[in-house]
Amino acid sequence: MLYGFIPVDFLGGAWRDDALRSWLSPLASAFLSRDFISAIFNMVFLLIAGRYVEKAIRPVGLGVVFVAGAYAGALARLILTSGSPIPSAGLDAAVFAVIGAYFMLYGVPAAIPVARHHSRTAQIAILAGIWLAIQIAFAIVAQNFAVSVTIVEPIGGLIAGVALARPLLAWVYRKA
Secondary structure, eight states: OTTSOOHHHIIIIIHHHTHHHHHHHHHHHHTSOSOHHHHHHHHHHHHHHHHHHHHHHHHHHHHHHHHHHHHHHHHHHHHHOTTOOOOOOSSHHHHHHHHHHHHHHHOOOTTSOOOTTSOHHHHHHHHHHHHHHHHHHHHHHHOOOOHIIIIIHHHHHHHHHHHHHHHHHHHHTTTO
16 A cells, blocks of 8 residues: 555655655556455446447547546545545546546446436436445445545546546547
């Protein structure tokens, strides 16, 4: 966990003292696993959504979404939970960026029960709210809850994926 992103460490001047580690820690923390189950779920979601996102915006676009999701999750933690001493670990932010890009590119699948009369962005926000409620329920049951890592970081990644999907699609097909 030495290489995970820690907001209080970053704000404490680590970005000046050890710049390389500080600026690469959001990306490095994506490859640190909190536990085996979350690693499996993240890989499954990455395989499901990632292949469709890759078809639409090509491998470079998928990489941009993935990296932007990791950094957006760290930025969200830095802004919303700046005093957190807990290091980031896991693919949650990056995977949520890929999922957000998938929803923006392809829409919300019909199997997911979300009202269809809302805009696509509103549907994604509703799904994020449902996910948030599930995370809070699990946190109450498990009694080991880090708001900054389990909620704030993935929401930051989701916002990055939603924001980047259409511009990357336009960039890929700019000559069409």
